[in-house]
Amino acid sequence: MNHNSGNIGDFGMDTISLAGPLEAKLKAVREAGFTQIMLAARDLVGHPDGMEAAVAAVRASGLRVTGFQVLRDFEGLSGHLHAYKIDIAKSMLAMCHALDCRLLLVCSSTSVHASGDTQALVKDLRKLAMLAIPMNIKVAYEALSWGRTVNEFPQAWDLVCQADMPNLGLGLDSFHLFATNTPLDELEMLDPQKIFLVQxxxxxxxxxxxxxERIDTARHFRVFPGEGVHSEALAALVARLHALGYRGDYSFEVFNDDYQQMPLPTVARRAWRSAQWLGEDVLRRSVPLPNQIRLKR
Structure with a gap:
C-alpha cells in the first residue's frame, strides 16, 4: 500500500499528541502511514533505558525526524543567565545531532529577564546558529503568541533577516498565527527557502x-487540522505557503489532554485523516472541507 500518494509525505506527527512509551508512539505513527515524526527532548531523556536506547528506537522505526524541540527563553539574556542558556542550547544541539536530526526549534522568549533590544536578540540568534553549523543543524525560530518581545512571525522574520545566517530560518505555527490574527498577506514578504518548518x-x-486562555488552549486544547473551527483558515494558510514556494515539512503540533487518554492508533489515525485532507484535497486544490468529506461517507 503506497501511503505517500500526492503530497502526504510532507506531513508528519509530533510525539506530544500521544501518550505512552516512545517505541509505542513510533509504531503508531508509522502504522498510521506517516514517514516522519517531530521529537521532543523528553522523548530522549525520559526513556527508561536512557538516551542511547531512545536514539536506537528512533533509528529502528525508519521514521525521519522532522525536527527536535524545543529551546525556550534563549535570546536576550545577559551574564550568568546567558551562559546558562548557552549551556542548555549546546545540550539540545547535541541531542538533536545524536538523532541525525537536521533541525532545532527555538521559540521566542517569554522571560521577564530578557532584553527587548533588537541588537541583543539578533546577536544571540546569530550565536546559536554558529553553534549549530558544525553539526549541520538548522535553527528554526518561532514567534510564540505570548512571547515577551517577539510574538508575531513578521517580528521573528525581521530578526532572522538581520542575523543573516545560512542555517537560521523561520518556524511557523498556525496556532500562534491565528491566535494573534496576523494577516496571511504578511506571508508574502517571506523567502520560502528560509521557512524551515511549518507546524x-x-x-x-x-x-x-x-x-x-491563549496559553491554556495552546497547551491543552488543540486538535488536528480539519477537526476544529479554523479549517478554512488552515486550508488557506497551506495553499498560500505552497503558492509562495514552500516545499518543506508540515508537522501537526497538537497538544490535547483528551488525546493523551486515547489509544495511540486511534489518535494517529485522526492525524492521518488530516494529512490526507491537506495533502490530497487542499494541495491538489479541490478543497472540500473535512466536515463535508465526513458527510459524504
Missing amino acids: LADFMWLDIKSVQ
Whole structure:
C-alpha cells in the first residue's frame, strides 16, 4: 500500500499528541502511514533505558525526524543567565545531532529577564546558529503568541533577516498565527527557502479572550487540522505557503489532554485523516472541507 500518494509525505506527527512509551508512539505513527515524526527532548531523556536506547528506537522505526524541540527563553539574556542558556542550547544541539536530526526549534522568549533590544536578540540568534553549523543543524525560530518581545512571525522574520545566517530560518505555527490574527498577506514578504518548518493545529473556538486562555488552549486544547473551527483558515494558510514556494515539512503540533487518554492508533489515525485532507484535497486544490468529506461517507 503506497501511503505517500500526492503530497502526504510532507506531513508528519509530533510525539506530544500521544501518550505512552516512545517505541509505542513510533509504531503508531508509522502504522498510521506517516514517514516522519517531530521529537521532543523528553522523548530522549525520559526513556527508561536512557538516551542511547531512545536514539536506537528512533533509528529502528525508519521514521525521519522532522525536527527536535524545543529551546525556550534563549535570546536576550545577559551574564550568568546567558551562559546558562548557552549551556542548555549546546545540550539540545547535541541531542538533536545524536538523532541525525537536521533541525532545532527555538521559540521566542517569554522571560521577564530578557532584553527587548533588537541588537541583543539578533546577536544571540546569530550565536546559536554558529553553534549549530558544525553539526549541520538548522535553527528554526518561532514567534510564540505570548512571547515577551517577539510574538508575531513578521517580528521573528525581521530578526532572522538581520542575523543573516545560512542555517537560521523561520518556524511557523498556525496556532500562534491565528491566535494573534496576523494577516496571511504578511506571508508574502517571506523567502520560502528560509521557512524551515511549518507546524499546524486547529482549535475549537473562534475567539480567545485573554493571554492565559491563549496559553491554556495552546497547551491543552488543540486538535488536528480539519477537526476544529479554523479549517478554512488552515486550508488557506497551506495553499498560500505552497503558492509562495514552500516545499518543506508540515508537522501537526497538537497538544490535547483528551488525546493523551486515547489509544495511540486511534489518535494517529485522526492525524492521518488530516494529512490526507491537506495533502490530497487542499494541495491538489479541490478543497472540500473535512466536515463535508465526513458527510459524504
